[in-house]
Amino acid sequence: MTPPGWHPDPGHSGKGPAQERWWDGAQWTGHVRASPGAARRRWIRVGVGVTVGAVVLAAVGGGVYLLGEDDRGRPDTAASSPSAPADRPGSPDGDEKDGEGDGGNGDGPGGPLPPTEPGYATDLAAGISLPVPEGWKGTSGAVGAGLTTGQHPCPGDTEETCVRGGVFSAPAAAMKLTAATPEAAAKKDIALNAKESYGGKSYGKITSHEELKSEAVTVAGGKGYVVRWKVVTEKGDDGYVESLVFPSPASKGMLVVVRSGFDINDDAPKLSVLDEITRGIKAASGAGGGTGGAV
Template sequence: MTPPGWHPDPGHSGIGPAQERWWDGTRWTDQLRVPPATVRRRRMRVGAGITAGVVLLAAVGGGAFLLGQDSGGRTDGATAGPAPTGPSSGPSSGAPGGPGAPEDGEEGGGQAPDQKMPPTEEGYATDLASGISLPVPKGWTGSSGVVGAGLTTGEYPCPGDAGQKCVRGGVFSAPAAALDLKAATAEEAAKKDIAVNAAESYGEAIYEGITSHRTLKSEAVTVAGQKGYLVRWEVVTKKGDDGYVESLAFPSPTAKGQLVVIRSGFDINDKAPKLSVLEDIKKGIKAASGAGAGSVGSGGNA
């Protein structure tokens, strides 16, 4: 008898990345996940780097400058806006370890050959590995990915480098493991991640660094039916707009034992979205459509 644990999903149709299903010792459950080794292998090594070769960003806050985006990962729902276009190369894109840089033993970066884009739901951006979907506000651009999903709005020339493109608001998700964030609880993950989020969103590369910050929120929250934790800072930069950054962590609603991290950043500017939009996004986060679904044998041996 096979002991309880994660095993290759016997119901995998061959569409999308191979997944693992939880065997409780007597039957297959509805819990699915992308194997952690796959998540780590597809990680980008750039700072806050949202994972997978779909949403390629050097940072994730309101000041995140875009390095590129695969239009195949765009959410083309009724509420999604036009996809922003980033330069073909940027401060990190051509450097070792930049977006798309191969991990050890790989021939190339981006999406693995056997990883197809997840099915998209109109009006949502889906992070397949995390098992969640983010609602795309009207006028925003949503990008879905096998590992990671993102929302952006308000493209403009970056204050420290007009040749790069920044955004007024950004919200991005990834499994904590893909960010090398080791934490036992959602609270620990959020508190560890906020400083990294702030530095990558409004740090040296474009804003010449952060001179100070103050904590606006540090509290328990419920997201997608899961008990999580968020930390929100207001940061003061040396150059350009100041900003709000937030790190939110909670257990995946579909992958047992996996923490999800959502990094957000909004410029403090009349042209930037209000924080009420961020609250609406959080309220609309849900388990990805179809995650954990699919009929396989309810009993028998693994």
């Protein structure tokens, strides 16, 4: 079953900019928008070399671009750990306003907002929820979800803001990542993840890397694959990057990509936190199929 969300418009003629149409879980609706790559947006930088702007995707930077409200899509919701206040990203200018984390009770083009479970950030399209570690910020979306912590000026461009740790999810197709298996997809994605997380002007080029992990893993009840690198950067801290790919617990045939990037710094999260996040990934509430936990 294809989950509700924005998908390539099956009726698009191919002429003009690509567009997406809202699928409400049962039928195509009349709501359309420009595809993420074709739409112009304003962004704030809050990633490990990641540009993010509130929620949804565009495959870049240690994870995904998260679209803001200016795409006229379904508003996003934010989840946070029990000890931290829930924040709702504000205007497309990047201003944030305090919110109550309404649990996804508002209305959007296809109905209610993505479900917000306490302590989780939900990627509705992928059908998964990411556990939000204590002190981190979690952001849910119709397509894509993210976890971030430790904002600081980017070492290569101090006018921009980076984070010490970032974890972002999206369906593989939404990131234009094509591969037949989770292993092939993870091995294909890791170099792009590294380049976009630490290879841009925020950290300078990557001078070398070391593979730390390349192995099968079970996530949310599905057999996936994970690849982890340690990268040496030209400017600022070095980092760890990881590409994790596994089958969606909600949609047969869909692969989900979870990109992560952690600075190597005393103020950055330990790698054990990344392992805990992976073990805690589960099927989103109501998505059906699969259970939490990674082996």
